[in-house]
Amino acid sequence: MTEETLIAVGGVDDFPVGTVRRVNRPGAAPLAVYHIAEGFFATEDTCTHGIGSLSEGTLDGDVIECPFHGGAFNVRTGRAESPPCVVELQTFEVVVRGDVVYVGARRATAGAGSSISPEPAAS
DSSP states (O other): OOGGGEEEEEEGGGSOTTEEEEEEETTEEEEEEEEETTEEEEEESBOSSSSOBGGGSEEETTEEEOTTTOOEEETTTOOEEETTOOSOOOEEEEEEETTEEEEEEEEOSTTOOOOOOOOOOOO
16 A cells, blocks of 8 residues: 555544544545454445444444444454345555554455554664
8 A cells, every 4th residue: 555545544542442433534435443452444434234324333342333223244344244234344454653543545355354554664
């Protein structure tokens, strides 16, 4: 991923473990950024079943439950975990450099998930 495809979404301290936060992007749909025990992940924020904002849902481990109809998704892969959701979420790559969290501006392959990337080694 090149630098120009990264969007800074906040500091690591802005995302305590076990939380989800909505991130608005200029000219694009909002994202949901999750910090779970295994790292940071990002998906589209709007439920694929309806217009629910997943960042307003309940995060349990690596599963987010939509606040409207109770359907759920795996935040790592985007996979629909329970009905009425059947269409998976788009996922976005997440990079952590120092204490800043960045999200890729482009969608990852559907279902590919996202993860923490180490800070580049100093030259």
